Amino acid sequence: MTEPHIPLPPPPEEVRHVACVGAGVIGGGWVAHFLARGYSVTAWDPAPDAEEKLRRLVDAAWPALTQLGLAEGASTERLTVASTLEEAVAGAQFVQESAPEKLELKRELLARIDAAAPAEAVIASSTSGYPMTDMQTRAANPGRLLVGHPFNPPYLIPLVEVVGGERTDRAAVEWASRFYEAAGKSVITMDRELPGFIANRLQEALWREALHMVNNGEATVRDIDASITEGPGLRWAFMGPCLTFALAGGEGGMGHMLDHFGPSLKSPWTRLEAPELDSALRTAMVEGCDEAADGRTIAQLVAERDQGVIDVLRATGRLSGAGSVAARERSGDA
């Protein structure tokens, strides 16, 4: 990276105080998460009833967080609601911005946060929509601005996607990834900006296909939801789509699966056109699965999958017996 380097932030595991700018559903969820992990949190939100709503959100989340296991010293009393943005970030070692998705607003807020926060603090945006390159334009120190994109609710869903903009210091990205992990999140660090990052691209593809189906009268909302919760969704809670599909290849794994099901990429199974399955892509998928399997054999992965499905079925109250989706009658005219 060619941008001016940021002042050295503290070791990620020594952070004790974070600021959250914006305290709606996502920002408030971050507040709850950081409190539960034992941080002290200063929050700010311009809405007049923001403090009341935020404390209600945190209180509502606390029983769940207690079930998950609170960090030592975690307390809702470690939340301070500041009356100005500048006051909120003044002593922060890390800042999480979760303002509404409006580019101008984000640009302005990030510049103000940058101006008011300690020089060594890293500043992350929860944006799901904008690349940091477009948001860091007005900040005096863009090197410490990056995206830390959570999933709703941030206090329960582990994933955070971390990615910098063109003017972000690589060291800030690495520091933020380590900080989020220290704070109990599961981190994917991206080396380039991509609209929708990773998870949203994947679920958006699924979502758009679902909309097409409803639009064409091919399936109902209920069908679509049931097709996931009673089908692939049971596996995706613990094994991703790539490794899951590798198991469809039997002992031959991903390679065999691609050779066997490759032709179906040409089938009209969705409105999305697939890339050409050339040898480079085949190799990338096979080697990627080998890496993800991390030494586990196909038989071991199958055993893990089976046990995982059983555990998930049990956890969600669906041990076998009666079918859980009622037969549905449509007066269709197929």
Next chain:
Amino acid sequence: MTEPHIPLPPPPEEVRHVACVGAGVIGGGWVAHFLARGYSVTAWDPAPDAEEKLRRLVDAAWPALTQLGLAEGASTERLTVASTLEEAVAGAQFVQESAPEKLELKRELLARIDAAAPAEAVIASSTSGYPMTDMQTRAANPGRLLVGHPFNPPYLIPLVEVVGGERTDRAAVEWASRFYEAAGKSVITMDRELPGFIANRLQEALWREALHMVNNGEATVRDIDASITEGPGLRWAFMGPCLTFALAGGEGGMGHMLDHFGPSLKSPWTRLEAPELDSALRTAMVEGCDEAADGRTIAQLVAERDQGVIDVLRATGRLSGAGSVAARERSGDA
């Protein structure tokens, strides 16, 4: 439907004996499922070592099935491996065909099954690729032929998609849906043939987007899998994508979500183009979600989601604490 009606099959819950034609990973999985639900099963597969492999598959699945809870009288000893297809289906009240995905083979097998099975037996194909309309061409009694598409492994994943072809009797489709439910499956009954049915279309859209990302070097296999298992996959094990997205709309539910995030359907968040979000589609989504919510308020759904995520995290050994995805360094040049 205009086709000749099939002879009346027995009430679905009185079926005691099923035949499975084809005993590979899917067919063998069906055998294990039916045995565990207390049926007697006759299987046939032309491979020379089919019986040995099948019994090994059933034995391997049995501990999992025992965990899930066996039906009264369920026993691996109720499996008979027949030496001919005709012998296998001769006394069957229901036949599940799970041969390799080759159209000519399926056509021929289904015609032979139809010729040999009792007149009142309903016959289902596990195909994931062919519409029944294309497979039932040679059978003397096409009215009783339909698709019963399972997910791997059929003895663990509840979903079965049931759909007939143009010449299938509607009564056979209804009977099969009720039979599968009596046999412990979760059934989606479709009123028209659609390439990939429902769940495979959804996961294929996600899969194709994943292949594009790997192909472009935008994400690794490990990133893709982690983005699901640490993110939306945790929710999809018990709440489908539509209801999940409805919760992103806060108290306004799906309607507010579509109004707020509708514009992102125009964003390049995947390579799949979305349908136009006109008022008809908006209404279909909102009413569909209302129907799926079945009287539950948004607050109740949020509480269910949160408890579900906690249960799934606990079941899969991921109660909070250290991030479960190791920081990953790529020598990128963003």
